[in-house]
Amino acid sequence: MKRIYHFPLVLLIIPLILSCSKNEFSNEDQPKADSEILKIIEEINADSIASNIKMLENLGTRYALASNRREVSFTILKKFKSYGYTNARLDSFEVTLAKGCLIYTTWQYNVVAELEGTGYPDSLILIGGHHDCTLRATEPQNPLEFAPGADDNASGVAVTLEIARVLKNSMVNPRKTILFATFAAEEFGLHGSNHMAKAMADTSAKVQFMLNNDMVSYCSIQDSSLWYVNIIDYLNSVELREKAAQLCELYTSLKAVNNNEYQKYSDSYSFYLNNFPSLFFISFHDDPNYHSVNDLAVYQNLKFAREVAKLNCALIIDANK
Ligand SMILES: [Zn+2]
Numbered sequence: 620m621k622r623i624y625h626f627p628l629v630l631l632i633i634p635l636i637l638s639c640s641k642n643e644f645s646n647e648d649q650p651k652a653d654s655e656i657l658k659i660i661e662e663i664n665a666d667s668i669a670s671n672i673k674m675l676e677n678l679g680t681r682y683a684l685a686s687n688r689r690e691v692s693f694t695i696l697k698k699f700k701s702y703g704y705t706n707a708r709l710d711s712f713e714v715t716l717a718k719g720c721l722i723y724t725t726w727q728y729n730v731v732a733e734l735e736g737t738g739y740p741d742s743l744i745l746i747g748g749h750h751d752c753t754l755r756a757t758e759p760q761n762p763l764e765f766a767p768g769a770d771d772n773a774s775g776v777a778v779t780l781e782i783a784r785v786l787k788n789s790m791v792n793p794r795k796t797i798l799f800a801t802f803a804a805e806e807f808g809l810h811g812s813n814h815m816a817k818a819m820a821d822t823s824a825k826v827q828f829m830l831n832n833d834m835v836s837y838c839s840i841q842d843s844s845l846w847y848v849n850i851i852d853y854l855n856s857v858e859l860r861e862k863a864a865q866l867c868e869l870y871t872s873l874k875a876v877n878n879n880e881y882q883k884y885s886d887s888y889s890f891y892l893n894n895f896p897s898l899f900f901i902s903f904h905d906d907p908n909y910h911s912v913n914d915l916a917v918y919q920n921l922k923f924a925r926e927v928a929k930l931n932c933a934l935i936i937d938a939n940k
Pocket of ligand 1: 749771772805833834885
C-alpha cells in the first residue's frame, strides 16, 4: 500500500551537485522561517497529544454504533471547553448506518469549536479529523464493546485539540476564523464530514482550506531524519500541498511525500466534493495495527505526531498573515 520510494543513487547525486552550485547564488531566494510561527509551534507538546490519545482510548470504544457515542463527543467537547472554547458545541445529525444485513437509523455528533477572526471573520480555516473508530471483522473483539483506535484516529483528534490549545493561548486575535472539528461516523462512509461540508456549501461558507489529520502518530523508526508524512491533495489543492511541503521543510523534521492512493478514504474528500480545497495528512509509515485491537496508545510515536501538529499549525498561522 504505502511505500517509501528508493531512488537509484545516481539520480540522487546529480540534483545534489546542481543544488550545491545553485545555492551559492540563490540563498537569499530561499524561504526563511518566521520567528512568530517558530515561537507558537514550539508550544506544541507531545505529552499533551499523548494524554488526549489515552483519554480517547480509555473510553473503551468509539465505534459509531456503540451506545456511548454521545459521551465520546461530550468528552472531546469538554476538552475544548477546558482550553477556553466556551463556544464549543455538538453538531448533531441523523444518519442510517448498515452493519452486516442490519440497518440502524442513528443520531451522530460532530464536535466543533471556533477561534473567531477579528479581520475577516467570514473567512474560515478548518482543521479536524474523525473521532470514531472500528475493528476488522476478523478481530477477536466486538467493536460495540472495545475498539481503541489510537492511531486511527485518536491521533488526528489529539493533534486538532493540541493546536486548538496552543492557538487559544498564543494567537488571541487571528485575522480569519479558525474552526476545529472532530467528525462522527467516518468509518461508515465519511458521514460527519459530509454533513458539515454540505452545510457549509449550502450557506456558501468562505472556506479558505480544510486540513484533515487521519492516522498521524504511527512511526516505529526512532531516527527523525527518516520520518515521512504523506500530504494528500486534490485537484483544487495542489498549490496548498506545495505550500505545506515548503513549510514542512522549514518548520519540522518531517519529509513530505505525496501519494494520493488514499485520497477518497478520509474526511478531506467530503470537503473536496463540496469544492473546498483540502489536504489529508497521514503517516507514510504503514501501521500494522490498523483497525485492530492492538491500535493502542502505547505504540504511538508522539514526537512524530508533534511534528505533524507543528506542520498543520504553521499552515494555519501562515494563512493568517
Ligand atoms: Zn481513520
